[in-house]
Amino acid sequence: MSRVVIGLAALVGFAACGDEVLPVEELLKPETCQTCHPGHYTEWSGSMHAYASDDPVFLALNKLGQEETGGQLGGFCVQCHAPLALKLGLTVDGLNLDEVPAYAKGIGCYFCHNVKEVAGTHNNPIELAMDQTMRGGLSNPVENTAHRTAFSPLVDAESQASSALCGSCHDIITPGGVHLERTFAEWQTTIFADPDPRKHASCASCHMIVSTDVVAEGPGLDVPLRPFGRREHTFAGIDVALTPWPEIEAQRAAIRRDLKGALLPRLCVLPADAGRIDYRVDNVGTGHMFPTGATADRRAWAEIIAYGDSDQILFSSGVVPMARPYTDPEALGDPNLWMFGTPARDAGGISTEKFWRIATIDHPGTLLPPAVTTDPQDPRFYHAVEKSFAIPGLLPQIRRVRARVLIRPVPFALLDDLMASGHLTIDVRDQVPTHEVEGSVLEWTQGGDACVCPNGPPCP
Numbered sequence: 001m002s003r004v005v006i007g008l009a010a011l012v013g014f015a016a017c018g019d020e021v022l023p024v025e026e027l028l029k030p031e032t033c034q035t036c037h038p039g040h041y042t043e044w045s046g047s048m049h050a051y052a053s054d055d056p057v058f059l060a061l062n063k064l065g066q067e068e069t070g071g072q073l074g075g076f077c078v079q080c081h082a083p084l085a086l087k088l089g090l091t092v093d094g095l096n097l098d099e100v101p102a103y104a105k106g107i108g109c110y111f112c113h114n115v116k117e118v119a120g121t122h123n124n125p126i127e128l129a130m131d132q133t134m135r136g137g138l139s140n141p142v143e144n145t146a147h148r149t150a151f152s153p154l155v156d157a158e159s160q161a162s163s164a165l166c167g168s169c170h171d172i173i174t175p176g177g178v179h180l181e182r183t184f185a186e187w188q189t190t191i192f193a194d195p196d197p198r199k200h201a202s203c204a205s206c207h208m209i210v211s212t213d214v215v216a217e218g219p220g221l222d223v224p225l226r227p228f229g230r231r232e233h234t235f236a237g238i239d240v241a242l243t244p245w246p247e248i249e250a251q252r253a254a255i256r257r258d259l260k261g262a263l264l265p266r267l268c269v270l271p272a273d274a275g276r277i278d279y280r281v282d283n284v285g286t287g288h289m290f291p292t293g294a295t296a297d298r299r300a301w302a303e304i305i306a307y308g309d310s311d312q313i314l315f316s317s318g319v320v321p322m323a324r325p326y327t328d329p330e331a332l333g334d335p336n337l338w339m340f341g342t343p344a345r346d347a348g349g350i351s352t353e354k355f356w357r358i359a360t361i362d363h364p365g366t367l368l369p370p371a372v373t374t375d376p377q378d379p380r381f382y383h384a385v386e387k388s389f390a391i392p393g394l395l396p397q398i399r400r401v402r403a404r405v406l407i408r409p410v411p412f413a414l415l416d417d418l419m420a421s422g423h424l425t426i427d428v429r430d431q432v433p434t435h436e437v438e439g440s441v442l443e444w445t446q447g448g449d450a451c452v453c454p455n456g457p458p459c460p
């Protein structure tokens with residue numbers, strides 16, 4: 001433990017003594033912020049940023065990776081999943097995370113709000129000031145007794161620069177040089193990265209929605225309501241906590257809400273080619289591919305079911321059990337399966353999700369592309385993707401057809417592997433969610449229009 005103390009003292013140095021605000025040691029702790037920013041704290045406490053180095057799958061994979069590489073992986077995983085602990089010398093490889101104090105785990109308040117510089121585009125090149133100033137998007141904050149404040153475009157949701165803060169962790173290049181996760185790189189190709197601030201949408205502007213709360217509250221604080229209220233800190237995505245953790249229901253609700261408008265669908269049932277179901281999905285709501293980031297792990301796919309009289313199933317694709325037996329979509333042996341992903345392979349061409357083994361990733365693979373141009377003349381303007389499912393001869397019997405997109409954070413095969421090798425010691429398979437993308441759900445019924453879409457006929 002002596003290394004810890006030395007590390008802290010060296011980093012925070014003189015800034016900690018004789019001040020009217022709290023010492024850095026106190027500001028490092030998210031609980032310190034809870035007093036005056038209770039809403040931010042509660043939301044963040046349930047986020048994957050808070051959970052990033054408690055996630056049992058993360059711990060199991062890091063351990064396996066360290067073993068398989070003889071420790072060569074080093075701080076690679078914790079540089080993003082526990083960056084403060086790494087910086088303070090509380091861990092070097094993430095193998096002792098159970099001894100690291102909670103405040104230094106995951107991505108805490110201080111890590112984002114003390115940023116001095118973002119010195120790159122991937123693998124967390126974020127430099128902290130290690131001072132008592134909390135950076136944010138307010139230019140005229142009310143003074144307080146805990147910390148100083150400063151405006152920084154890096155933590156201002158209205159500034160394009162803030163995407164560099166988020167993006168620099170949401171873009172991974174492996175030690176072997178594989179550009180594995182590319183959310184930032186993808187976003188940079190979209191219409192949302194427009195330099196014009198009126199057209200621009202940063203990561204934070206979509207992922208941290210505004211509310212009509214004050215920014216700080218509590219005894220002795222008189223803070224006016226800001227025009228943007230305050231920003232939500234749930235950082236909802238796809239992943240959820242797999243072990244007991246705060247705010248699990250709130251996270252799931254935020255995930256459902258954010259997924260709802262991600263995709264715009266269309267479903268047609270046509271007599272062409274002796275009968276055919278066309279399902280179309282358009283990634284209209286995200287600022288990157290769908291899915292994005294951990295695309296080697298994500299399982300996202302379309303489920304199509306055609307029913308006859310008395311709900312007899314005449315045709316189906318992508319019908320994956322939602323509970324036991326734990327089945328990944330690719331294990332169905334479904335010849336029509338439509339998955340949205342990026343196959344990743346090791347040097348021998350075998351499919352793998354283990355970062356350190358991955359030699360190639362087929363990006364963008366079958367991911368759903370985002371909007372990259374507002375020019376209707378540009379061939380990339382139309383970016384919806386459609387798949388046809390042949391139903392030869394079945395059309396006269398079909399009464400209704402249901403289609404939807406489903407998404408899961410991790411494949412069961414990976415969890416089974418980690419359990420079999422003893423790296424994952426608890427069974428979290430029942431906790432793995434399968435989210436329905438609510439806006440993608442459509443139902444066609446016989447006798448109606450050939451095509452259905454969310455806004456009703458005529459379908460575009």
Ligand code: HEC
Nearest residue numbers: 027033036109134136137138141142144146149150215216
């Ligand atoms: C004693 C109460 C108090 C505590 C404790 C506190 N803050 Fe604040 N904070 C405030 C007040 C007051 C404001 C100004 C709000 C306003 O003007 O709307 C503020 C503003 C901020 C801002 C906005 C700065 C800007 O210029 O945009 C950030 C970011 C911030 N706090 C982060 C934190 C973090 C992180 C912690 C914990 C390390 C923390 N605060 C602890 C009272 C506090």
Ligand code: HEC
Nearest residue numbers: 033037040041044108109112137155156157204215230231
């Ligand atoms: C992943 C980075 C990140 C983490 C972690 C984070 N924040 Fe923020 N926070 C932001 C961004 C970006 C904004 C938007 C600032 C703006 O546009 O004014 C923000 C805004 C704020 C503000 C200013 C008012 C507002 O809501 O717009 C406060 C206060 C704040 N955060 C406190 C906290 C506290 C307390 C924690 C931990 C419990 C925390 N933040 C964790 C990135 C982060």
Ligand code: HEC
Nearest residue numbers: 048052055080081165166169203204207235236237238239
């Ligand atoms: C220090 C690195 C770092 C920074 C900076 C960062 N993130 Fe993250 N983020 C992570 C990690 C690591 C995870 C995954 C944690 C896990 O699931 O174990 C994550 C998870 C997320 C998720 C949930 C993903 C999912 O599928 O569940 C969202 C959404 C997200 N971040 C958005 C943001 C936004 C917006 C910003 C900027 C305001 C930001 N992040 C800044 C490292 C970072």
Ligand code: HEC
Nearest residue numbers: 170184187201202203206237238258259285286287291292
């Ligand atoms: C135009 C709005 C928008 C912008 C801009 C945007 N996102 Fe997203 N993002 C979404 C939506 C909608 C989803 C899907 C909903 C969900 O996963 O909860 C999503 C999903 C995600 C996820 C979940 C990962 C997965 O498995 O698909 C992460 C992580 C994420 N975004 C990070 C970022 C980062 C980092 C940036 C900036 C580089 C960014 N987003 C820019 C709207 C946006």
Ligand code: HEC
Nearest residue numbers: 057058061062076077080123169170172292293294297355
């Ligand atoms: C450059 C930053 C970075 C590095 C390095 C990194 N991660 Fe992550 N990790 C993330 C982000 C960001 C997410 C969220 C991905 C998303 O939702 O798009 C994530 C998500 C995860 C998840 C949650 C499950 C999932 O697939 O979403 C696991 C497990 C994980 N990472 C394991 C690891 C391991 C093991 C390593 C080292 C071999 C590692 N990560 C290295 C940033 C990083």
